Amino acid sequence: QVQLVESGGGVVQPGGSLRLSCSASGFTFSSYGMHWVRQAPGKGLEWVAFIQYDGSNKYYADSVKGRFTISRDNSKNTLYLQMNSLRAEDTAVYYCAKERTPVTTPYYFDYWGQGTLVTVSS
Amino acid sequence: DIQMTQSPSSLSASVGDRVTITCRASQGISNSLAWYQQKPGKAPKLLLYAASRLESGVPSRFSGSGSGTDYTLTISSLQPEDFATYYCQQYYTTPPLTFGGGTKVEIK
Numbered sequence: 001q002v003q004l005v006e007s008g009g010g011v012v013q014p015g016g017s018l019r020l021s022c023s024a025s026g027f028t029f030s031s032y033g034m035h036w037v038r039q040a041p042g043k044g045l046e047w048v049a050f051i052q053y054d055g056s057n058k059y060y061a062d063s064v065k066g067r068f069t070i071s072r073d074n075s076k077n078t079l080y081l082q083m084n085s086l087r088a089e090d091t092a093v094y095y096c097a098k099e100r101t102p103v104t105t106p107y108y109f110d111y112w113g114q115g116t117l118v119t120v121s122s
Numbered sequence: 123d124i125q126m127t128q129s130p131s132s133l134s135a136s137v138g139d140r141v142t143i144t145c146r147a148s149q150g151i152s153n154s155l156a157w158y159q160q161k162p163g164k165a166p167k168l169l170l171y172a173a174s175r176l177e178s179g180v181p182s183r184f185s186g187s188g189s190g191t192d193y194t195l196t197i198s199s200l201q202p203e204d205f206a207t208y209y210c211q212q213y214y215t216t217p218p219l220t221f222g223g224g225t226k227v228e229i230k
Binding site: 035044045046047050059060061062095100105106107108109110112113114115 | 154156158160164165166167168171177209211213216217218219220221222223224
């Protein structure tokens with residue numbers, strides 16, 4: 001069965017950095033695009049970033065462009081999100097999610113991890 | 123960017139009720155719409171895609187319809203396990219993928 005397990009969340013000061021990881025199993029990781037989606041406490045869902053199956057194309061929400069970098073290591077079945085210049089408004093649960101179909105553009109998500117909480121606070 | 127507006131933002135209903143949630147896009151999205159269910163403290167779960175296609179394993183009491191800019195999620199007979207927050211999400215123009223604000227279905 002598909003499993004996505006995020007790690008790396010925690011408390012960081014404004015302006016700091018953090019790297020999230022998502023370990024994937026139960027499907028051919030190298031065949032599917034992957035996403036990061038976040039949810040601020042008590043708020044709705046916000047798409048953050050997408051990376052194509054082979055890492056050749058990446059897309060970002062305007063709110064994180066230039067500060068966050070999505071990457072993947074298909075040999076390790078792992079997705080990453082490097083977050084720099086963190087702000088209070090980046091505080092959220094961050095989910096990794098699998099793209100539903102093996103396409104090269106972001107569509108929608110069929111499996112999600114349990115999420116990892118990132119808190120940006122001094 | 124395409125804006126997605128859900129209504130209502132919350133509703134109270136009883137077990138056995140028929141429940142309808144609406145999602146309106148700021149421009150036509152040609153049925154490129156997914157619906158998710160999220161329970162407290164849990165990750166969202168895909169219910170429907172392409173506006174009306176039921177994801178495998180999702181009960182048939184969930185259905186979707188619509189066209190153009192206006193879409194609906196219907197639960198034909200609300201069950202205790204259906205009390206949750208529901209989100210729509212468009213994928214017609216990406217990036218960015220955009221979600222509606224959510225509809226919380228509570229017990230009356």
